[in-house]
Amino acid sequence: MKKIKNTKKDKMSVGGKIGLAVLIVFMAATLLLKAIDPNRGGGARNLIDLFS
Numbered sequence: 001m002k003k004i005k006n007t008k009k010d011k012m013s014v015g016g017k018i019g020l021a022v023l024i025v026f027m028a029a030t031l032l033l034k035a036i037d038p039n040r041g042g043g044a045r046n047l048i049d050l051f052s
Helices: 003-037 045-051
Strands: none
Touching: none
16 A cells, blocks of 8 residues: 555656646746747846846
């Protein structure tokens, strides 16, 4: 019983890590697109304002 529970828990944590990684990649890609294309919500100007 314990072995089955452990494998289930491991699978869940791995799935959670994959989901988190996908979310981070998606967020980074969105930020990059906004920085490259100023017409999308004025992303480049907003980034410049943030860092200055």
